[in-house]
Amino acid sequence: MTKLETQCAAAKKASYTLSAAGTDLKNMALESIAKALIENQDRWLLANSQDLAAAKAAGMRPALLDRLALTPERIAGVAEGLRQVAALPDPIGKVDRMETRPNGLIIGRRRVPLGVVAIIYEARPNVTVDAAALCLKSGNACVLRGGSEAIHSNMAAVEIMRKTLAEAGLPEDCTALVQDTGRETANELMRLDKYIDVLIPRGGAGLIRSVAKNASVPVIRTGEGVCHVYIDREADLQMGAEILFNAKCSRPSVCNAAECVVLHRDIAREFLAVAVPLLDRHEVELRCDEEALALLGSRGVPATEDDWNAEYGDYTLAVRIVGSAEEAIEFINAHSTGHSESLVTRDYFTAQRFLDQVDAAAVYVNASTRFTDGGEFGLGAEIGISTQKMHARGPMGLEELTSCKYIIYGQGQVR
Amino acid sequence: MTKLETQCAAAKKASYTLSAAGTDLKNMALESIAKALIENQDRWLLANSQDLAAAKAAGMRPALLDRLALTPERIAGVAEGLRQVAALPDPIGKVDRMETRPNGLIIGRRRVPLGVVAIIYEARPNVTVDAAALCLKSGNACVLRGGSEAIHSNMAAVEIMRKTLAEAGLPEDCTALVQDTGRETANELMRLDKYIDVLIPRGGAGLIRSVAKNASVPVIRTGEGVCHVYIDREADLQMGAEILFNAKCSRPSVCNAAECVVLHRDIAREFLAVAVPLLDRHEVELRCDEEALALLGSRGVPATEDDWNAEYGDYTLAVRIVGSAEEAIEFINAHSTGHSESLVTRDYFTAQRFLDQVDAAAVYVNASTRFTDGGEFGLGAEIGISTQKMHARGPMGLEELTSCKYIIYGQGQVR
Missing domain, CATH: 3.40.605.10 (Aldehyde Dehydrogenase; Chain A, domain 1)
Structure with missing residues (x-):
């Protein structure tokens, strides 16, 4: 032996x-x-x-x-x-x-x-x-x-x-x-x-x-966190900006930090006008798809395919624009590690659909992904956050x- | 693709x-x-x-x-x-x-x-x-x-x-x-x-x-069944023989069938006198350790090391003699696949110790291992019997x- x-x-x-x-x-x-x-x-x-x-x-x-x-x-x-x-x-x-x-x-x-x-x-x-x-x-x-x-x-x-x-x-x-x-x-x-x-x-x-x-x-498997915040067309944009800022910047090295914001096309420009000044506080680098880059100009940099699956663990954020909540859900399910995903909306039916269809350990409506934690969930303590479906999921x-x-x-x- | x-x-x-x-x-x-x-x-x-x-x-x-x-x-x-x-x-x-x-x-x-x-x-x-x-x-x-x-x-x-x-x-x-x-x-x-x-x-x-x-x-992992029946010194020997006969012979090809009987030294001879005539009905081959072989003579054959881990799926039974319930539990934990294990005893404390210490999906006192089944356990139906500890155990x-x-x-x- x-x-x-x-x-x-x-x-x-x-x-x-x-x-x-x-x-x-x-x-x-x-x-x-x-x-x-x-x-x-x-x-x-x-x-x-x-x-x-x-x-x-x-x-x-x-x-x-x-x-x-x-x-x-x-x-x-x-x-x-x-x-x-x-x-x-x-x-x-x-x-x-x-x-x-x-x-x-x-x-x-x-x-x-x-x-x-x-x-x-x-x-x-x-x-x-x-x-x-x-x-x-x-x-x-x-x-x-x-x-x-x-x-x-x-x-x-x-x-x-x-x-x-x-x-x-x-x-x-x-x-x-x-x-x-x-x-x-x-x-x-x-x-x-x-x-x-x-x-x-x-x-x-x-x-x-x-x-x-x-x-x-x-x-x-624990702690792989490519987490998204989706800002719906019906979002309270100020709330969305604060949630995104918290999810990205409060502690970027941890697994429940956001790595990508998904924006509904109809509110993308208006939302970025509210959110970017917050993200500026930590000089968050914005890796953008073509549409977002057109809105952000020199404040953004072009994203590569790798950015849609990246866990930066740093002050870096991918920005993706979609045409509907359905498209957002599909994008998230394709690129998420199944850790924590958040939606910001006022729309009741979009909220229910997101909770139903997003495939992750913790699915949020109108709250920061940063809450995925044994203490916050009332478990007292945790040994890790499972991102798999077998045996245990979440904290x-x-x-x-x-x-x-x-x-x-x-x-x-x-x- | x-x-x-x-x-x-x-x-x-x-x-x-x-x-x-x-x-x-x-x-x-x-x-x-x-x-x-x-x-x-x-x-x-x-x-x-x-x-x-x-x-x-x-x-x-x-x-x-x-x-x-x-x-x-x-x-x-x-x-x-x-x-x-x-x-x-x-x-x-x-x-x-x-x-x-x-x-x-x-x-x-x-x-x-x-x-x-x-x-x-x-x-x-x-x-x-x-x-x-x-x-x-x-x-x-x-x-x-x-x-x-x-x-x-x-x-x-x-x-x-x-x-x-x-x-x-x-x-x-x-x-x-x-x-x-x-x-x-x-x-x-x-x-x-x-x-x-x-x-x-x-x-x-x-x-x-x-x-x-x-x-x-x-x-x-499902369906690996090296299951034991342990006949304690305090067993009702007739009950033990019937349980063993059922566990071995009612359907030997299935995973909850017994493959090995463990006998307390003090009752081994008397138990075999009751059990062997039942096992004779299916001409069950008995693969014995040295002590059991001495008791069984030409009715038994010598076991090899492989016999203690064998899932025969057939009318074959390994026979092992031990000096105490502790030794039985240790032997079972060393050779079990963690499926179903049974004890026959009248002793309250031995029963509790067996339930506590045997490491298997289903641990029985005074019943056949053959009951490990989704229908018998009241689950309605089953897709298999898990022998691992993660996610699901048993039916x-x-x-x-x-x-x-x-x-x-x-x-x-x-x-």
Whole structure:
């Protein structure tokens, strides 16, 4: 067995113990981890400073350095997050559909953990703890494979968590960190179906492509967001401009940010007159189809075919003009990643049609796409936003980290 | 585009129309298909006789010929199945979790179809209609790839269904049949993630392996059944023998049949004295570990390592002796395909532990594994029995053929 196999086999074994752990024990472990991370924060911060020094030396951009950095305030936030997860209802053990069948069999469907959840993610050390906490509460062992830039921070955090788990009476192998951050080990992880029950890749298009190509374990795709805002002919243009500005500019790097505005031809000129001054505040680059370019002149640049499928993650916006809501819906369904799509309109029937026909995890009428988030949706916390239709769609909370099993109480029945 | 791509793209397009179809329209189409299959049964039977003649000439075994054969009675049964699906509640359009968030956003989770469901299955022409009916009722277009031996029967059935769909005002591309039954086309289908939302392989271990190796579309594994019956020290031995006999012999070819009996050492000899005379009725071959062989003498044959993971589908049974319920659970979790597992005991605590710790879609106490079935579980009908934990586990009815989307009604909210 390779080192990774040994680690994943141990996680699988631990998952059986964890799946039987009661809510009180899991909550107590979560609160102990919160306490331990605060008490040992100097160790975590020291490890983080090693990562930061290496990243600076390698010329990492300031925005990414900021994502990588821990501070006592951020650690307090992580600990608070752990306590919030402890306070959430435990989905495990709930039984639904229970009934006595005509033959006397008592059949019910019990919520159970998935087993071992593997997560491949980028260089944000807080994700290490957040993800481990959601897995722990939902009774799943986790195998974490974070970005190489955060390896020292992640090793310190996982060491603290594992020690605390053991003290709480749970197997330390419930939380495992893959220390080799090379691509080959990631590819090996994607193929360990013997031990891994589900893989959640959190990252850019490159990772998602690699997973689609290599994974034999079941995968939940998360966080690909080519999101659109469609401004209908019947839109309140001021509202539309504010929604677009928020969806594009409030945090352009995240997956629920808008990448493309679709405009009804009849209001395109008037809308742009209201919206462009807002977009100017962040010097948003406008990649336009021919019609939009004719309206925007030198404020726009011509779009290429790639722009209609681009997740810029930056102050860049594609602009497309259509002749009807139907055409807008067709365009969106052809180019969306199925994350979040928004319509701005006053028209009742257009609103209903958009909600019916747009094929995405979250479909909005008269609101910003930026709300697609576990906290905003009332799930308490999330491990990612699924853009696929199987298993879970949209923000994934604790319930989305579970499976079920049918339990059947018999009295000797045969068929 | 290849012929298959063209077909799948058409199915994708049709799925959008079908997803918006109301319950009445779908039910009417199902009843019309039932009527059309009866009215055109001569055509269907003629096509089936072509398949049967070819299969006989190729030397197909009688049991398989029987599965391939249609009769007026079986067609009446298929039509009745269609009417039963029409009578089931429509899962599509239900909204749960709807609430008004503190910021005034009204957020709900609406049940929607998966989109396009591809099914690869063996040579049973009734499956073609059953699967198409479940997909239609759940608002999914389907791409059916049946076994080559049933190709004429399947072409006739799908032709009748497509004509009836068009007459009912639904796109005929809601139901598509892959006419090229070669392996390369199957492999191509497994990689058309652009059009296929989920693939359900129904078949033997070879198909499942091929899917695991080739598929890039999301997959629901179904129907792999290495099922165990564990006879505890505290078992009612007569009840245990009857349950084992039923689980092994009532229909050995199906996936919920037992393949292995696990015996507690303390009752093994006494249990075998009761059970073997029952198993003798079908001359069940007993593949035994050393201890069981010592008890059974010439009635048993030595098991090899392969026997502990074998799905015989025949009158063959592996026999394993253990020293405790814990050991039984560990053995079962190591060798089960996660389908159906049964315990026979009078002991309350052993029963609860087995239900808790055995990792399978259906876990039984004092009943035969043969009950794992959509009809027996009260789902009305099933498209297969999932042995994976993601998306659906156990018998898959209409609800398991759906996804969800969040719909959000705003009044101009930004974040």
